[in-house]
Amino acid sequence: MRWGSPRLVASIFLFLSLQLTETWNGEALLAPEDGNAIEELRVAFNLTEFANGDPCSNNTDNWITCSNSTKSARVLTIGLKNLNLTGTLPQALTRLRFLREVNLGYNKFRGVVPDLRNLTHLEILDLSENNFTGPIPNTTFFPNITQLILSGCNFTGGIPPSLFKNKNLQKLRLDNSPLRGPVPNLNGISNIKEFEIKTNPGITGPLPDLNKMPSVQYWDSSQCGLSGRLPELKNALSLKGLQLWNNNFSGSIPPLLFKHVDLQWLNLYGNPLLTGEIPDVSGLESVEVLDVRNNSIKGTLPDLPPSSIQEKTPDHFVQKLKFSNNSFSGEIPLSWNNLTWLEEITVNTNNLSGELRGEMIGNMRNLRILDLRNNGFTGDVPESLLFLPNLTQVLLDNNNFKTLPKSLITRFGLNITYSNNPNLILIPEEDKKGVPPGAIVGIVAGVCAVLAVTLLLLCLYRRKKNGNSFATDQIPKTATGFTWKEIKSMTSDNKTLIGKGGFGAVYYGKLMDGEEVAVKIRSADSKQGSAEFLNEVRLLCKLHHRNLVRLIGYCLEGREQVLVYDYMSQGSLANHLYPSDSSEATTDASTTVPRKTQDLDWRTRLEIAVDAARGIEYLHKDCDPPIIHRDMKSSNILLGDKLQAKIADLGISKQVPDSYDPDQVGSTMNGVSTAIKGTFGYLDPEYFARRKLTTKSDVYSFGVVLLEIVTGKRPFTLDFPGSEDTNLIDWVKNAVDMGVIDSVVDRRLKGGYSPEGMEKVIVCALAAVNPSGGERPDMAQIINTLNEALLFEGRSIYTVKKVYHMEKTDPAVMDDMRVESMDHSHVSFPNHSRGSTT
Secondary structure, three states: OOOOOOHHHHHHHHHHHHHHHHHHHHHHEOOOOHHHHHHHHHHHOOOOHHHOOOOOOOOOOEEEEEEOOOOEOOEEEEEOOOOOOOEOHHHHHHOOOOOEEEEEEOOEEEOHHHOOOOOOOOEEEOOOEEEEEEEOOOOOOOOOOEEEOOOOEEEEEEEEHHHHHHHOEEEEEEEOOOEEEEEOOOHHHOOEEEEOOOEEEEEEEEOOOOOOOOOEEEEEEOOOOEEEEEOOOOOOOOOOOEOOOOOOOEEEHHHHHHHHHOOOEEEOOOOOOEEEEEOOOOOOOOOOOOEEEOOOOEOOOOOOHHHHHOOOOOOOOEEEEEEEEEEEOOOOHHHHHHHOOOOOOEEEOOOEEEEEEEHHHHHOOOOOOEOOOOHHHHHHEHHHHHHHOOOOOOOOOOOEEEEEEHHHHHHOOOOOOOOOOOOEEEEEHOOOOOHHHHHHHHHHHHHOOOOHHHHHHHHHHHHHHOOOOOHHOEEEEEOOEEOOOHHHHHHOOOEEEEEOOOEEEEEEEOOOOOOOOEEEEEOOOOOOOOOOOOOHHHHHOOOOOOOOEEEEEEEEEEOOOEEEOOOOOEEEEHHOOOHHOOOOOOOOOOOEEOOOOOOOOOOHHHHHHHHHHHHHHHHHHHOOOOEEEOOHHHHHHHEOOOOOOOOOOOOOEEEEEEEOOOOHHHHHHHHEEOOOOOOOOHHHHHHHHOOEOHHHHHHHHHHHHHHHHHHOOOOOOEEEEEOOOEEHHHHHHHHHHHOOHHHOOHHHHHHOHHHHHHHHHHHHHHHHOOOOOOOOOOHHHHHHHHHHHHHHHHHOOOOOOOOOOOOOOOOOOOOEEEOOOOOOOOOOOOOOOOOOOO
């Protein structure tokens, strides 16, 4: 070795210098004052010791972040959200003088919040969803505070006026607390963007002047006791959401309120003293939801900007018009027919009249709900309602309609009510004008006869030519053929029932080598023939993916048709989401395998969703031709020992014809013409309206499953808190429209999720259940979004990651920072081009 080489000596010196520097930083990271305070907090909260004894290391389990000081570092953030911590807040917290952010939300802290006046650098304070009592903390000493989140606590007294002197405050949440008294003057928080004091019935009196809040985007003071006139917010040029429902506002709606071109959600319902007429709404170019139910408004229903006008603001179209329980008169405006994205019209319990003509509603291809009850409508119910593919509910009770096409009553998937229409006559389908009924009968009979003869000849020819085409020797070797005797043996004579479905009963079994299996035995009343069964087995044998339940074998003996699958020990996703009805009832002396359910945390739910999505993507993308599952639901996602998910019940899946090209718009939308199969609540509305099956039908069903994973609710139930909805999709959409996404999240998650990740999943799910199949993402795009949501859960406990840099001239003050900001706007799912997998 040549020690005299200058280059070698320099390299060794640089290496040793780096090692010494790293060692020095590791031993002298935290200032003693902060180190002692952090240790007191760790002991008080009963938290584990820091990795390597270094609180400022980059270990993701650490609950603090520190400044990058060359001398002595300072604690900048504390993130202890949703850790079930109890007790009172220790005084040690007040000694961390350089804290920028404190996140203690969703714990069980109690008592009065200590005096935090020493935390003069504080920017974000989140104490939400705890049991704190006493007055709201004094924020006068936080000149840099931008976010103050104190919702869901037990703070008492009034809102302190000093709270509204923080000129840098951008987000304030005081909702769901027992606060009382008026709202103080707001002139001191002119930079506020989000203001939320909802669900505080003790907050009373009029709202102060809001015209000096030019930056406000979302205002929610719903479910309070506010009174007086509605605010104009004439200078709030960025206003997007205004929620003032269930208060005591009076007078008329100020015209200037309807001039906000960016306003998307306006909810004024439940203010019974609100009178006058609806002002000109032509300025609401971005409105999605207009809700003035349960007021005393009169006049005619307003004309609204058609979708062609709204296209100037992409992704924002009128979706819901709710005008029920008022005193509106006149007819439904003809201009509403141009609202092609409209999903809901609710105008029940008014004084409306006139006829419901086809030209009023014929273009509303996305309409799902039409509620006209308790009015004075007359004339014929238009048959054009039949051609609205997404329509699921038509309510016509208590009117004066004259005729109703019987075809509307018999339409699959449509709930229609029409009681108390005294002179209503049902028009049979054969009475339609056009071809005479006798001619129709003759034509149909002739066509049926020709088809019957043709099919008979074809069957005889195929049987003669291919008499052995369904022989079991054509089954791939990957599936084992069992005898009926072997089936009875492996199930101990059908001893243990583990499930029932459309196929039949499912029994627990064991093979000779001890491998556990699930044995599906076709029900006795099944009409499936041997040929169909063997074709199904051939199809299932070709499918090989880690996220599909593996077919082990089959049995076809006499009338017995049996499929033998891998046994999934943890049951279905539905078992865990709905544990109260996860046990399987039996009708004989057999026993059941106990289902040990558990509350799934958010990360586990996301991982299950990704697994299931990959299984569906395999069917769509990797099978040639593609395969459509047709019955995607939470009970068909089965879980193994480690909760890995696999798709089950491919028995009614459908192969797409060879001509199908998923990259061609026409091919995707034409799909496969087929009889309706699947489960109500998960069915693609385009599928059952047009009988056209596409891969996007599975996407719709999977979107419903994602909503189940988020909410813990079934697709149809009466258990939607604070809502009259009975449909899961409507309930979640309404929550998004009202800006209360957190209200639909499964309470069993206890806040243990990233808000950004949760919002991504909800937006993705709602995109998947878009009524128009062409607007839905494909499974690859859904997988990407779910993986992005998982990345948020991979962060440290604290949701906003910040990297601070200390300036050498002043190690105590951190001015230069790089922030990964939270975007609290309502995100739209990106446009989906077919064939894209990014």
